[in-house]
Amino acid sequence: MTTREISYSEAIREAMAIALDSDPAVILMGEDIGTYGGAFQVTLDLIDRYGPERVMDTPISELGGAGVAVGAALTGLKPIFEFQFSDFAALAMEQIVNQAAKLRYMLGGEASVPVVFRMPAGSGTGAAAQHSQSLEAWFGHVPGLKVVQPSTPEDAKGLLLAALADPDPVLIFEHKLLYKMKGPVPEGAYTTPIGKARIARAGRDVTIVAGAIMLHRALEAAEKLAAEGIDAEVIDLRSIRPIDHETILASVRRTGRLMVVYEGVKSYGVGAEISAMVAESDAFDYLEAPILRLGGAEAPIPYNPDLERVAVPQTDGIEAAARSLVRGEV
Amino acid sequence: MADPDNRPFAIRQYAPDQLREALRRMYLIRRFEEGAEQSYMRGLIHGTMHLSIGQEASAMASCIELSDQDKITSTHRGHGHCIAKGADVGRMFAEFFGKETGYCHGRGGSMHIADVKTGNLGANGIVGGGIPIAVGAALSAKKLGRPDVTICFFGDGANNEGAFHEALNMAAIWKLPVIFICENNKYGMSTPAAYATAVPNIADRAAAYAMPGVTVDGNDFSAVAEAVHNAIARARAGEGPSLIENLTYRWRGHSKSDRNRYRTKEEIEDWIAKDPILRFRAELITHGILDEAEAGAIEAAAAEAVEQGIEFAKQSPAPSVTDVTRYVYAEA
Ligand SMILES: Cc1ncc(C[n+]2csc(CCOP(=O)(O)OP(=O)(O)O)c2C)c(N)n1
Ligand SMILES: [Mg+2]
Numbered sequence: 001m002t003t004r005e006i007s008y009s010e011a012i013r014e015a016m017a018i019a020l021d022s023d024p025a026v027i028l029m030g031e032d033i034g035t036y037g038g039a040f041q042v043t044l045d046l047i048d049r050y051g052p053e054r055v056m057d058t059p060i061s062e063l064g065g066a067g068v069a070v071g072a073a074l075t076g077l078k079p080i081f082e083f084q085f086s087d088f089a090a091l092a093m094e095q096i097v098n099q100a101a102k103l104r105y106m107l108g109g110e111a112s113v114p115v116v117f118r119m120p121a122g123s124g125t126g127a128a129a130q131h132s133q134s135l136e137a138w139f140g141h142v143p144g145l146k147v148v149q150p151s152t153p154e155d156a157k158g159l160l161l162a163a164l165a166d167p168d169p170v171l172i173f174e175h176k177l178l179y180k181m182k183g184p185v186p187e188g189a190y191t192t193p194i195g196k197a198r199i200a201r202a203g204r205d206v207t208i209v210a211g212a213i214m215l216h217r218a219l220e221a222a223e224k225l226a227a228e229g230i231d232a233e234v235i236d237l238r239s240i241r242p243i244d245h246e247t248i249l250a251s252v253r254r255t256g257r258l259m260v261v262y263e264g265v266k267s268y269g270v271g272a273e274i275s276a277m278v279a280e281s282d283a284f285d286y287l288e289a290p291i292l293r294l295g296g297a298e299a300p301i302p303y304n305p306d307l308e309r310v311a312v313p314q315t316d317g318i319e320a321a322a323r324s325l326v327r328g329e330v
Numbered sequence: 331m332a333d334p335d336n337r338p339f340a341i342r343q344y345a346p347d348q349l350r351e352a353l354r355r356m357y358l359i360r361r362f363e364e365g366a367e368q369s370y371m372r373g374l375i376h377g378t379m380h381l382s383i384g385q386e387a388s389a390m391a392s393c394i395e396l397s398d399q400d401k402i403t404s405t406h407r408g409h410g411h412c413i414a415k416g417a418d419v420g421r422m423f424a425e426f427f428g429k430e431t432g433y434c435h436g437r438g439g440s441m442h443i444a445d446v447k448t449g450n451l452g453a454n455g456i457v458g459g460g461i462p463i464a465v466g467a468a469l470s471a472k473k474l475g476r477p478d479v480t481i482c483f484f485g486d487g488a489n490n491e492g493a494f495h496e497a498l499n500m501a502a503i504w505k506l507p508v509i510f511i512c513e514n515n516k517y518g519m520s521t522p523a524a525y526a527t528a529v530p531n532i533a534d535r536a537a538a539y540a541m542p543g544v545t546v547d548g549n550d551f552s553a554v555a556e557a558v559h560n561a562i563a564r565a566r567a568g569e570g571p572s573l574i575e576n577l578t579y580r581w582r583g584h585s586k587s588d589r590n591r592y593r594t595k596e597e598i599e600d601w602i603a604k605d606p607i608l609r610f611r612a613e614l615i616t617h618g619i620l621d622e623a624e625a626g627a628i629e630a631a632a633a634e635a636v637e638q639g640i641e642f643a644k645q646s647p648a649p650s651v652t653d654v655t656r657y658v659y660a661e662a
Binding site for chain 1: 376377378425428429434436437438439441442454455456457458459487488490491492493518519520521525526527587588589591592648649651653654655658
């Protein structure tokens with residue numbers, strides 16, 4: 001398979017085109033995904049290539065739109081539903097949480113809801129409290145849903161194709177700051193397995209688990225720490241539900257230190273889940289220092305750019321926290 | 331001067347000072363938004379913003395009879411509503427510049443601009459988010475025995491949210507003093523109202539909730555003022571809500587990242603020719619409320635106020651980053 005450099009949003013678009021080409025049951029739904037090309041230009045020209053029958057602009061109706069996608073998925077179609085901003089999934093919680101997630105179970109395995117929800121997420125764009133959240137942990141709390149969070153163009157494509165092949169509802173959290181990021185992406189169809197983390201950088205001194213934009217900040221911090229002789233292992237979480245116990249626990253057993261970095265609000269989040277996973281396992285015996293969580297501030301995302309910056313982990317903060325952890329200052 | 335009996339509603343209804351003030355605020359809205367746009371291009375404002383240039387009559391005529399006790403709920407396209415309701419452009423700019431002196435202390439920005447003291451309960455980043463809130467404000471007025479009314483602004487796109495339908499129904503069954511004003515500017519982002527909405531006129535939806543519904547030329551100050559006047563009278567008399575649809579148009583793109591692929595240049599130019607401010611200004615001159623020179627002075631004063639507002643914002647202090655969690659909860 002040949003590989004070329006394309007952006008995260010191009011990779012997602014390529015995955016959608018492959019799906020539209022290969023499976024007549026696939027349709028795209030969402031607000032302004034046609035002529036406008038999507039708020040972040042992810043669907044861009046797909047309307048020109050596949051027409052309005054398969055690239056459907058919905059009215060501004062998140063609850064209804066998500067519900068229509070669920071109903072269509074229940075009965076033979078495979079909708080990819082784009083929330084314009086993942087924050088607006090709050091309007092559609094009923095259909096995602098009470099319906100999509102539970103239908104298979106409530107119906108004793110007789111029904112299947114192969115729907116994919118695309119969720120542009122995260123802060124850093126100056127869009128303030130209602131357009132900047134990282135809500136992936138909310139959905140991680142719901143059995144019946146799968147929740148993934150690609151941090152590279154390659155995984156953005158592979159996880160979307162895996163989500164489409166999956167018989168259950170999958171939410172893909174796409175970080176808005178990554179849309180323009182380029183990286184190597186194989187041509188053609190392939191899948192990235194849901195539920196598998198990836199060691200993005202091997203190291204001996206501390207395990208840093210991060211996803212989406214935080215993966216890149218953690219890698220940057222790790223490079224800086226390397227210059228001081230601190231060797232961090234950085235794990236790209238990729239999947240929040242199911243979560244990859246093995247990769248994380250094995251890494252902690254090797255390094256003896258764990259730090260979890262995530263953009264969502266610190267408390268009750270991804271960090272709590274991963275910390276508890278380690279505390280409940282034999283890997284706990286290998287810890288040489290307390291577990292450290294670095295998450296979002298206990299506040300909505302503010303508009304002022306300096307406040308916005310301090311509201312979520314940044315490279316310098318990750319670097320400093322990892323350094324104190326390794327030096328035994330925590 | 332025209333025959334008094336045939337004069338437009340607004341000229342008959344309002345004192346000359348009120349009409350001049352209305353024109354002043356419409357110019358203030360226009361100059362404010364142009365100033366915000368320029369400040370954005372100069373990098374003084376970040377994020378995004380939604381300009382209402384071309385929709386000033388709808389905002390101002392809807393608010394002309396309101397006092398500070400009356401409430402409004404606004405939208406992401408809310409600068410006009412905010413100024414029409416009486417906000418200070420200096421504090422608005424300060425908010426856009428992310429300053430502590432801004433209406434939201436730099437936490438909200440354009441999309442959350444509000445001025446609670448003048449009864450503006452806030453713009454909203456969630457389409458349709460303000461509609462049930464307006465009904466709640468009207469419920470307060472009724473239960474607490476206050477005479478105030480609430481004007482609820484929203485766009486044509488918002489009328490397809492479930493919140494719209496649930497809120498209108500409750501306002502109707504409880505006969506609440508709320509006026510729903512749909513600013514139909516033909517598009518929700520790129521999506522034409524004609525495509526997204528099953529009824530030809532959004533006001534037709536009033537029938538489903540047993541309230542009066544009217545569609546008016548939203549660029550005709552007097553037509554909007556008359557429809558809102560009637561709805562306010564009905565609300566204050568305890569007869570319940572109304573739905574008004576103001577047909578208008580936004581000259582600018584949806585937000586700062588709109589390539590305008592869904593509409594034609596000709597359509598935009600047609601609507602620019604229907605400038606609601608020039609139309610109102612000409613009407614005031616025709617009916618002897620002011621002359622050319624006075625109108626020019628009002629316009630110049632608005633531009634001056636905007637310049638001063640930008641200066642105030644520039645000089646204002648930024649919030650301290652250690653206060654990132656301030657205002658999440660009430661302070662003890
Ligand atoms: C619940 C929700 N869905 C989608 C959006 C994104 N969005 C912001 S404004 C807008 C269009 C709104 O159209 P309309 O109600 O007609 O108001 P206009 O922008 O035309 O003033 C959209 C889709 C949002 N902010 N909130
Ligand atoms: Mg509109």
